[in-house]
Amino acid sequence: MEKEISLIEIMNKGKPLEIKRATSVKMSLRGDLEKEIASFLEVSVQFVRKWKGIYFAEGASGLLLKYKGSEGYLSEKEKLEVIDYIKEHEHIELEQLIKHVWETYGVEYNSKKSYYDLLHEGGKSWKKTQQWNTKYSQEKVDECMANIKKKLLEELENIVKEEVVVYVIDEGHVRHGDSIGYVWGDRNKRMCVEMENHAQSETFFGALNYLTGEFFIKSYPIANGKNTVNFVEWLREKQPEARSMFIWDNASYHKYGKFKNYLIEKNKGLREEDWKITCLNFAPNAPQENPVEDIWLQLKTWLRKNYYQYETFERLIGDCYEFFKSRIFNFKKTWLKLFSV
Numbered sequence: 001m002e003k004e005i006s007l008i009e010i011m012n013k014g015k016p017l018e019i020k021r022a023t024s025v026k027m028s029l030r031g032d033l034e035k036e037i038a039s040f041l042e043v044s045v046q047f048v049r050k051w052k053g054i055y056f057a058e059g060a061s062g063l064l065l066k067y068k069g070s071e072g073y074l075s076e077k078e079k080l081e082v083i084d085y086i087k088e089h090e091h092i093e094l095e096q097l098i099k100h101v102w103e104t105y106g107v108e109y110n111s112k113k114s115y116y117d118l119l120h121e122g123g124k125s126w127k128k129t130q131q132w133n134t135k136y137s138q139e140k141v142d143e144c145m146a147n148i149k150k151k152l153l154e155e156l157e158n159i160v161k162e163e164v165v166v167y168v169i170d171e172g173h174v175r176h177g178d179s180i181g182y183v184w185g186d187r188n189k190r191m192c193v194e195m196e197n198h199a200q201s202e203t204f205f206g207a208l209n210y211l212t213g214e215f216f217i218k219s220y221p222i223a224n225g226k227n228t229v230n231f232v233e234w235l236r237e238k239q240p241e242a243r244s245m246f247i248w249d250n251a252s253y254h255k256y257g258k259f260k261n262y263l264i265e266k267n268k269g270l271r272e273e274d275w276k277i278t279c280l281n282f283a284p285n286a287p288q289e290n291p292v293e294d295i296w297l298q299l300k301t302w303l304r305k306n307y308y309q310y311e312t313f314e315r316l317i318g319d320c321y322e323f324f325k326s327r328i329f330n331f332k333k334t335w336l337k338l339f340s341v
Contacts, residue, residue: 006060014064017106021051021063028052046085047104065106078105079118086122094119133285144283148247151280152210155245159211165239166210169231169248170292171223172299174320175201176313200313204320205231206292210247213328215295219317223251225258232262232277245278249290254279291329299323 010022020041027037034048041047054062074082082101086092097115102108109115119125158164203223207216218234220227236244248254267275282289302323303316310316 007055007063010060010063017103018064020103022060024048024051025055025060025063043103044085044100046081047100050104074101074105074107078107082118083122086119086124092119092124135285137283137285141283141286141289144281144286145289148280148282151245151278158243162211162239163242164245165235165242166245166247167207167216167235168210168290168292169205169207169246170287170290170296171251172204172206172292172296173201174204174300174303174317176310176316202313202317202320203227206295207231207235208292208295208329210245213330215292215324215327215329217321217324219320223253225253225256228253228259229262232259236277243274243276243278245280247280247282247290249282249287250284254281295329 007022007026010018011026014022020043024037024041024043024047027040028034028048034045037043037048038045051063082097082105085100086097094112094115097118098108101115101118152159152166155164155166159166202219203221204217204219205223205227209215216235216238218231220231232244232246253259263277263279266277270276272278287293299320303310303319306319309319
């Protein structure tokens, strides 16, 4: 009975952290589940277990804050417990760790570096989060890439002879606002780029020659079936005697409508192995498989570095063409390395 009264005294007169410890113990004695106590008090299960054990070993006085000895530091045993706590989480916020160390051990470091050291010892590093498409399927990616590799290997000899020309294609959208980036400038002074409409945009069709690494672009007001046909015809004029193979995403204007009719007309009456145009598709929701996505990123990085030149949107678009002049692209994506040029 004396212990229960002592708990009540702490709960009525104690400091916030002492009250939380005493409440945790009282709920444990009442028979509440550890997970329920932890959820109610917004603490960890380890917190509940630790202070219940201390209560039985030392009585209610063991729940009081003690400011002596190594005040403000974790013991070696406590430090190892914190590191285990960090390892249990796939990712953890700094504020979450600070709260856990304070509520569990009554320790609050003056410097954030102490918490960073704990995070490093727990195997964590500072990372930028990345978007993840919930419709992404690795199984579908593997299936589509296997089909692309199979087709490329079947035509490998003809590709090297340039009897078959392979293009990897993607559409990119360039806005005037894409030229805005970070620069070194005077302190306390805004760095402004003159532009009438930052959303003004142009659509580019881009094609990477699989054999040579050359990149070809052509701009259009929008991406649709009519402009897709126009771009494909423009590419085929570069080597009109060769058969063409296009590798691209699953945009509707790559598969249906005007382009579908165009494809049927071009391959009419021919066996599949003799088709003038063959189209292969990347897996849905997997843009990272297409190296042209990386090329658009390089372009926009370059535009941001040269922002000061783009007083007009027309000048920016002109420099997009300038960027690709005589430029060869090589990529580490393994499916692009089926042969050496």
